[in-house]
Every structure is written in structure tokens, then in C-alpha cells.
Amino acid sequence: MASGESELAETEATESDYVVVGAGSAGCVIAARLSEDRGAGATSVLLLEAGPRETKADLSTPFAWPSLFGTDVDHGYASVPQPGLGGIAPRCPRGRTLGGSSAINAMVFLRGHRADYDAWAAAGCTGWGFDDLLPYFRRMESVPGGGRAGAELRGDSGPLRPSPAADADVNPLSRTFVAAAAAVGHPLTDDFNGARQEGAGLHDLTVADGIRQSAADAYLHPVAARRPHLTVSTDSRAHRLLFDGDRCTGVEFTRDGRTVRAYARAEVIVSAGAVDSPRLLLLSGIGPADELRRAGVAVRHDLPGVGRGLQDHPLCGLVYEADRPVPAGRVNLSEASLAWRSDASLPGPDMQVMFIHVPYHPPTMTAPENGFTLGVATVPRARGSVRLADADPGTPPLIDPGYLTDESDVRRMLHGLEVAREVAAAEPFAEWGAREVLPGPGVTDEAGLRAFLAAATGPYFHLAGSCAMGTGAAAVVTPDLRVRGVPGLRVADASVMPSIVSVNTNAAALAIGEKAADLIRDAA
Numbered sequence: 001m002a003s004g005e006s007e008l009a010e011t012e013a014t015e016s017d018y019v020v021v022g023a024g025s026a027g028c029v030i031a032a033r034l035s036e037d038r039g040a041g042a043t044s045v046l047l048l049e050a051g052p053r054e055t056k057a058d059l060s061t062p063f064a065w066p067s068l069f070g071t072d073v074d075h076g077y078a079s080v081p082q083p084g085l086g087g088i089a090p091r092c093p094r095g096r097t098l099g100g101s102s103a104i105n106a107m108v109f110l111r112g113h114r115a116d117y118d119a120w121a122a123a124g125c126t127g128w129g130f131d132d133l134l135p136y137f138r139r140m141e142s143v144p145g146g147g148r149a150g151a152e153l154r155g156d157s158g159p160l161r162p163s164p165a166a167d168a169d170v171n172p173l174s175r176t177f178v179a180a181a182a183a184v185g186h187p188l189t190d191d192f193n194g195a196r197q198e199g200a201g202l203h204d205l206t207v208a209d210g211i212r213q214s215a216a217d218a219y220l221h222p223v224a225a226r227r228p229h230l231t232v233s234t235d236s237r238a239h240r241l242l243f244d245g246d247r248c249t250g251v252e253f254t255r256d257g258r259t260v261r262a263y264a265r266a267e268v269i270v271s272a273g274a275v276d277s278p279r280l281l282l283l284s285g286i287g288p289a290d291e292l293r294r295a296g297v298a299v300r301h302d303l304p305g306v307g308r309g310l311q312d313h314p315l316c317g318l319v320y321e322a323d324r325p326v327p328a329g330r331v332n333l334s335e336a337s338l339a340w341r342s343d344a345s346l347p348g349p350d351m352q353v354m355f356i357h358v359p360y361h362p363p364t365m366t367a368p369e370n371g372f373t374l375g376v377a378t379v380p381r382a383r384g385s386v387r388l389a390d391a392d393p394g395t396p397p398l399i400d401p402g403y404l405t406d407e408s409d410v411r412r413m414l415h416g417l418e419v420a421r422e423v424a425a426a427e428p429f430a431e432w433g434a435r436e437v438l439p440g441p442g443v444t445d446e447a448g449l450r451a452f453l454a455a456a457t458g459p460y461f462h463l464a465g466s467c468a469m470g471t472g473a474a475a476v477v478t479p480d481l482r483v484r485g486v487p488g489l490r491v492a493d494a495s496v497m498p499s500i501v502s503v504n505t506n507a508a509a510l511a512i513g514e515k516a517a518d519l520i521r522d523a524a
């Protein structure tokens, strides 16, 4: 616990106005916003975090993020074997410290395209279109003067300070990538989070003064010491929800080997992320009744959508060797993107290349160290699931993102490889003597490329959609994020996305947290 943050009393039960489960991207925003002094008396908030407080310097060092996999700040999950990836079971890192996945992520900060959110509104999630969310995207950030996009589109007084890599720090290969994309006809954007949300350009990073800004860095640490009514309890893993009749009244969690009950006078908000939010609901008997019975969990409320609908972008890297030394990364290893539409009739982009100025490939493959990667991703149609193996809260969940199980996803990824190869072959890369090594120039036929996709595709770490918001029978939460049929309980994090956004998901998760805070305060 950071100095000044108030300690949870050493009792077996505690009570506050709100209990928030999970101090990740959304949970930090919600706890910080709910505990703001709004002149009507202090609102008390207990924020529970399964992991420890930030334990290692690498959390702050932007280029060190891959070294955090499998450490004590990662839940260390793996997916179930993926049929679309030849049966391998890729790792599934999830942040496990203050800031959650925003504390271990790659720091790319993209809102996505307005069409991503307009699709949510069109699917019945009134109030979640892009124009509805724009005030929340603005409220989360400080971009001096609104930057190149202007103050109507960018905020200038929020807690997060996103910006592209500083001119002096940008890896020259990132600029080569942007120039190469332009050379083959892609439009340029000078701010993906501004008016032009597609094309090629340098993307924003959640890095300020050379240091990672997690959601905890931006929202929690600056205020926690000053707010005695905000209690942040680390090493506190919730393992079931508590009820009085139908109403959710609290959370039972373990800390230091003890079992503690945290009661909420107003509401419980589950923000444990796209794996652990559905998992906590399922462990509490809220989910598909047949599946719960099979796992040995007593059914409290049959809600078929819980854990269904999981999505992640598949990511497949084309790796190149350079004949000139590639300068070491100074920031986060990925400073530029390309977003485009696989079909011109689509309302927004469904394809992304994330440029990575180091070789990036699954552990099953090898490549020379002096190189770079064009990471191809698509918005998947495939939907997977989060399920329980049994009723024991300590048993790892069964996570199935369903990578490449939809033929249309495979076809779009093939298209993405073609586009990425065209960019890498453009004249600006010639000065690096770039030579494709994965899969290699000899692999050109469809069968070979399909085999490469199956072997080289892995997670983009953007799990979403496993407690989807909506109005139909498959929805877990309503558009005001209340769990359907369970008073006193909301879910607010990446799991509520009705469909995954077209880019990296942190900004969307933060916006969900910002809007959730207003929905909760408005209902109080």
C-alpha cells in the first residue's frame, strides 16, 4: 500500500458506500471519481486489489514491459489449447497490481474509431456512441491545448498525460514505417485520437516524462493519500459476492490468509477485468445455469451471457532482419500504427499494423536480434468464453479467446499480411536493407501463409466482451452497467464491451470507468 493510503482495519468485516473489486484501468478510475469530494459529504469507497502494490522498477520503465510476463504482477493465466493455432495454449497475461493491466501493458494509447462505439449504440447501448463518450475521453487526459487535434477533441485537464514518443526518442524505424505506409498510398494521421482516426502515424503512449503512467499512477496515487474515505486494500482477492435475498450487498475476500467481508451500503462494482469479472460472477452462482451445475456451483441467478462472447484481436508478426544496426528502443518498443478498412464499405477500420522496432514472435520461433516487426491484427468475428473448471476459487479459469476459429478472421489476417508486406517492401525501408525472415520471402502461396498464421499468431492481450452490455437475452449488464436481475451489482471494465474496439483496449476501458462513475453517482 502506498504511503498515506489508509489501511483497512484489521477486522473480519468492513462497510463502505461502495466496494470496487479490482484496481485496474476501470477500477482505479471508478474509485478515484466516486471518492471525489463533491460537497455532499464524503463518499466512502473500498478498492480491493488481488495483487500487491507495485513491486518492481520495471513497471515504470516503458521498454521493460515484456519482462513483466509471469512475474508476481501478472496473474499468469494461459488460454485453453486453441484449435485455430494448431492446438497451442498461448499465455494470457493480466495485470495483478495497482493499475491492473495498464501497469504491465505496452502503453499504446488509442481510442479507436468513432464507428467502434457507434456500433455499441446501434446495438441498443444507448448513451455509448462516440459522441456520448467523447466527454469521457477528454476528461481522462491532459493534452496541452488539445495538441494538434484541438481542444474540442482532446482534453487538457485530466489525470493522464498521453503523447506520442518525444521527437528525440522516436526510433528512426518508426518514422520509416510511417513513410513507407504513405509511400504505398495510406493516408497519414497526425493524431489517431483526433479527427482522423485511421491511416498511418505515430500513436500516443501512456508515458509521461519517460515513465509509464498506469491508471493507478494517473488516478489513484495522486489522490489516495488525501482521501481518508478511500481505502485501497492490496493482496485482497475477492472470491465471492455476498447477498441479502436477491440483492448483492458485499464481497468476501481473502487477505493475509484471513477471510474478510466487505459490505457496501450502496453498490458493489466488479472491475476485475475480462477474465476475473465473469469468473467472480460465476463463482457466486451468476451465469449459465447448466454450466454452473457442471462446475459444481449452486445457481443463484441464471444469466446465460456471463463468460460468453470473449474476444481478443489475433496478432501475427511479420519479422524482418535489417543490415544496419537498429537503434535500441528508448520508449515502449512500439511507437507507430497503421489502421485501415479491409473493405471500403465498412464504417471504420477493422485492420491494424502495430509497428514494433524489435523482433516479436511466439517463443516457438526464432529470428535474428537485429530486426523489426509488422504486427498484423484484425477485429475478430470469433467469440470465445471464460468458464470455471470447478467451484474452487483457486482453480485457474478456462480462457478460450477462440483465435482464428472464424474463417473470415483468417481471410482478413491473410489480407493484413499482404498489406504489411507491401508496406515493408516500400522504398523507405530499403536504406535498412530489410529482409523478411518470418515467414520468409519463399512463403507466398495461400497454404503456406495459412500455416504461418496458425503457427505465428498469438494474443494481442486485449480481452473484452465476457460480460457484455446490451438489451437482449445474451447481455450480462444493461447500458447502465447493472447486472441484469441482480440489484446492487454492476460490472464496469473491458468485459462489458458489446464488441471489441478496433484497436488496443486500454483507452476504451478507461472511458468505461469514467462513464461508469457518472452512472453510479447519478443513481445515488
Ligand SMILES: Cc1cc2nc3c(=O)[nH]c(=O)nc-3n(C[C@H](O)[C@H](O)[C@H](O)COP(=O)(O)OP(=O)(O)OC[C@H]3O[C@@H](n4cnc5c(N)ncnc54)[C@H](O)[C@@H]3O)c2cc1C
Pocket (backbone or CB within 6 Å): 021, 022, 023, 024, 025, 026, 027, 048, 049, 050, 051, 093, 094, 095, 096, 097, 098, 099, 100, 101, 102, 104, 105, 106, 107, 108, 109, 110, 236, 237, 238, 239, 271, 272, 273, 274, 276, 277, 280, 460, 461, 462, 463, 492, 493, 494, 495, 504, 505, 506, 507, 509
Ligand atoms: C501484456 C499486455 C499488453 C497490453 N498492451 C496494451 C497497449 O499497449 N495498449 C492498450 O490500449 N491496451 C493494452 N493492453 C490491454 C489493456 O491494458 C486492457 O484492456 C485494460 O487494462 C483492461 O482494463 P480492465 O479495467 O478491464 O482490467 P484490468 O486492468 O486487467 O484490471 C483488473 C484488475 O482486477 C484485479 N483483480 C482480478 N481479480 C480480482 C479479484 N478476484 N479480487 C480483487 N481484484 C481482482 C486484477 O489484479 C487487476 O488489477 C495490454 C494488456 C496486456 C496484459
